[in-house]
Amino acid sequence: MPETGGRTSPKKRADARRNEQTLLDAAAAAFVASGVDAPVRDIATRAGVGMGTIYRHFPTRADLVIAVYRHQVDACAKAGPTLLASSGTPHAALAEWVGLFVDFLVTKHGLASALQSDSARFEALHAYFLDRLVPVCAQLLEAAAAAGEIRSDVGGYELLRAIGNLCAGVEGDTRYDARRMVELLIAGLRRSE
Amino acid sequence: MPETGGRTSPKKRADARRNEQTLLDAAAAAFVASGVDAPVRDIATRAGVGMGTIYRHFPTRADLVIAVYRHQVDACAKAGPTLLASSGTPHAALAEWVGLFVDFLVTKHGLASALQSDSARFEALHAYFLDRLVPVCAQLLEAAAAAGEIRSDVGGYELLRAIGNLCAGVEGDTRYDARRMVELLIAGLRRSE
Amino acid sequence: MPETGGRTSPKKRADARRNEQTLLDAAAAAFVASGVDAPVRDIATRAGVGMGTIYRHFPTRADLVIAVYRHQVDACAKAGPTLLASSGTPHAALAEWVGLFVDFLVTKHGLASALQSDSARFEALHAYFLDRLVPVCAQLLEAAAAAGEIRSDVGGYELLRAIGNLCAGVEGDTRYDARRMVELLIAGLRRSE
Amino acid sequence: MPETGGRTSPKKRADARRNEQTLLDAAAAAFVASGVDAPVRDIATRAGVGMGTIYRHFPTRADLVIAVYRHQVDACAKAGPTLLASSGTPHAALAEWVGLFVDFLVTKHGLASALQSDSARFEALHAYFLDRLVPVCAQLLEAAAAAGEIRSDVGGYELLRAIGNLCAGVEGDTRYDARRMVELLIAGLRRSE
DNA sequence: CATGAATGAGTGTTCATTCAT
DNA sequence: AATGAATGAACACTCATTCAT
Structure with a gap:
């Protein structure tokens, strides 16, 4: 439970969150361009990350779409x-x-x-x-x-x-x-x- | 020029026509099951014909769908x-x-x-x-x-x-x-x- | 031995020969256009005959090319x-x-x-x-x-x-x-x- | 920028490079056997890799041939x-x-x-x-x-x-x-x- | 944890060749 | 004999997904 004020989450947490946001933005852009079926590689490229990273954060395509x-x-x-x-x-x-x-x-x-x-x-x-x-x-x-x-x-x-x-x-x-x-x-x- | 009721069209025609109907039925079934994007191979299999037969009768997918x-x-x-x-x-x-x-x-x-x-x-x-x-x-x-x-x-x-x-x-x-x-x-x- | 003057070959013979010449002309034309690998169907179409006719006269592609x-x-x-x-x-x-x-x-x-x-x-x-x-x-x-x-x-x-x-x-x-x-x-x- | 002798390129590079060489060797062999039109699948099989790997390294057939x-x-x-x-x-x-x-x-x-x-x-x-x-x-x-x-x-x-x-x-x-x-x-x- | 190389199933499409009519 | 419908092997190419590094 990563509340804003918690002292538990060190830098890492912020980084990860930023990273995830980058992913979501990239996915949103890709969805606009190619529909919700946009190739994973496209999304990864837009986000500047590897495809594996996307799968880590969003195991299923639906997870990603929902998050977006x-x-x-x-x-x-x-x-x-x-x-x-x-x-x-x-x-x-x-x-x-x-x-x-x-x-x-x-x-x-x-x-x-x-x-x-x-x-x-x-x-x-x-x-x-x-x-x-x-x-x-x-x-x-x-x-x-x-x-x-x-x-x-x-x-x-x-x-x-x-x-x-x-x-x-x-x-x-x-x-x-x-x-x-x-x-x-x-x-x-x-x-x- | 296929006159109405004429007995002019050679035997072949009858066969081909029957075959074409089989194709259309199979395509219709495939469309129901997998959408209008159903793989050509599936349709052919359903119809019990080779894929080439489909291409012969309906060069384009649109031709097939329209015919159906x-x-x-x-x-x-x-x-x-x-x-x-x-x-x-x-x-x-x-x-x-x-x-x-x-x-x-x-x-x-x-x-x-x-x-x-x-x-x-x-x-x-x-x-x-x-x-x-x-x-x-x-x-x-x-x-x-x-x-x-x-x-x-x-x-x-x-x-x-x-x-x-x-x-x-x-x-x-x-x-x-x-x-x-x-x-x-x-x-x-x-x-x- | 179908000599010109023989009385053995009835009309049929002349027809067949004419047919074969048509085939050869069509093949020659197709070869010029698409190379010696021209699709059989193309040749048949040019000659105005069915593909089977070509195979009857020239069982092998080489036979056809040689004849041409x-x-x-x-x-x-x-x-x-x-x-x-x-x-x-x-x-x-x-x-x-x-x-x-x-x-x-x-x-x-x-x-x-x-x-x-x-x-x-x-x-x-x-x-x-x-x-x-x-x-x-x-x-x-x-x-x-x-x-x-x-x-x-x-x-x-x-x-x-x-x-x-x-x-x-x-x-x-x-x-x-x-x-x-x-x-x-x-x-x-x-x-x- | 792969400097001569530098130890800069990460481990991965070495593997990928080795793989690419395998590909080139396989392609060369396939070319000898079946000409430069050798089926992609054949080349992949010879190299012991999937077809996708070839497309990754050499998007176009010309790319592959040139590289070889x-x-x-x-x-x-x-x-x-x-x-x-x-x-x-x-x-x-x-x-x-x-x-x-x-x-x-x-x-x-x-x-x-x-x-x-x-x-x-x-x-x-x-x-x-x-x-x-x-x-x-x-x-x-x-x-x-x-x-x-x-x-x-x-x-x-x-x-x-x-x-x-x-x-x-x-x-x-x-x-x-x-x-x-x-x-x-x-x-x-x-x-x- | 991140990376991106590798895999391979899935699909469209072409044509030589056979064979029922 | 002639026809051309039917067959199906062969091939290119794309991507979702996995996994060694």
Whole structure:
């Protein structure tokens, strides 16, 4: 448990952390350039380290991907309750939160596609996203449903998956606006009386 | 010039045609199992033929993929005008037609994912789908918009793309119902006044 | 023995011969374009026949190559004694005959290279050229040697091989003139006193 | 920067270098046996390494071929000026140098054939040989021509090409002596008055 | 601990050759 | 006899992953 103030971790710790951050930055860059399937060697080269180092820190590709996006996923997860408290209505909060999620996905080219992949190597990634975000999404949905604003038969997992899908493979397609499509989806949730 | 019903084509033709069908069936199966990127060798094995046979019939992967789905795409394209004529309202026709398309995509696991692929090798596939279906979808959208039932700022390409995305990677995910999600999307199109 | 005037060979014979000539022409063209290794299918296509037809007429590639060049090789072989009789000196006759051979090789792009090939598939080709031309070349060499014009320690096979080599792979190399190099070689044969 | 005799290069280097030498030896052997087109797998097997190792060390086939012959080509190039200084006459120097080149080519069966190849994949090989040897050959030719010993209308490239050709495909042909034929060629260069 | 050399399975693709029709 | 569909060996090349140094 490396708390900031601890006296236990000597220089080493700082170094290692710096190193890991270099790795994550390099991976993020590689992901943008070549998708989440970017060759390990590319990432290593970008980071200026050997490939072995990457495997040491992140035994599985999913580990690496998760680490790269952890902060943003966490931030997104935390924003849910906040928005619910501050927005006018639950449905508005949901829309805003979904907007946040879309912004995240759309700027991380290749991520949404990776989330679709049923390859075993991305299982952990899948799981992480779900663990963190499904509850949040579900909470927002429930609040909106409880307020009578939307139908109550759509779950967090399903909505999240749909949003992820709508954001996949958008890379340079000027005729397709993922954000708009997601808005349509959210609009479609409205209770039809 | 293969006249309808003519008995002109020599015996060979019959054999070759049968073989080609075997190929298409095998390819379809392989696509379901491994996506549209299924190794040529796998497809050949499934069909019980040599790899060369596949290359003979379908020089390019796109040729194969298109051939596999051609009939259904065509049927889908033709259904558009028909539905428009027979359904109660344009929006109803649109919904029904979209349902048809989703049924097609959802049962062809792997197809939707391939349509997302920006790989050059699938360019022709992409083009084929777009050429055939975008006009139909656009026509339905326009009719519904003209009737004042839906917003008029969503184009055929965009909607088709969104639907395709919603249907991608669904393979065995019991918690996600692509059909429902697409319905949400279509519902979201409704004119919000 | 299908003599022209025989009454034995009905139409069939004429057809078959015409067919075979078509084959040879097509092969010759293909050889020029792609070398003596031209794909069988290419040749068949050029000839407008099926591949099987080629295999029927020429079971081995060497058979085909030999057939293609037979006339010219024979003509070359026959020219030897003629030149010996008509030219001023045996060495002059040798030079002229060699010139003939070089003309032949140089215009048959790819042939010289094929003659070098030690691939078993060209064994018969090799043998044919040797059987026909080595004796002629040897005769000319012997005459010139007997006349005291050239050294007597170079044999027909060896000289032929050297010439063939000098003509190989010349295809479009403007800085290399095979003819000149062969002339150098022949000049080098001169008795050095 | 590998200084002479320095102990700077880390241990690894020694291993890698040894390995590379193994590779070069294996490649040389494979080239002798199957020509410079020897399958990568064969070379790898001979060397007792995986194919990937070869691609790591020599990304392109030309890289490999050049590396295999570099030392000897360089030695040959350096011998030119030396012989010119030490031999009795320029023509003698030329003859000796050519002898060196022939010795090299003849023992590297398959090399001469590769030099003939117009395949794009051997472009770099071709260029390397030419860059290194044409100037040397040209210098010797010019010196002999200046001394009035030989004709002055044959260039370095042309002579080198002719020699290379004479040495091609000699593999186990006991009736053909490339060395003798080249001598004939050189003899043929003598000024004919 | 880091390094990066080595491994080798996996895949696309070409063509000579055979053989059912 | 002719056809051309089918076969399958052969080869190049890429990368994830392991492990000796």
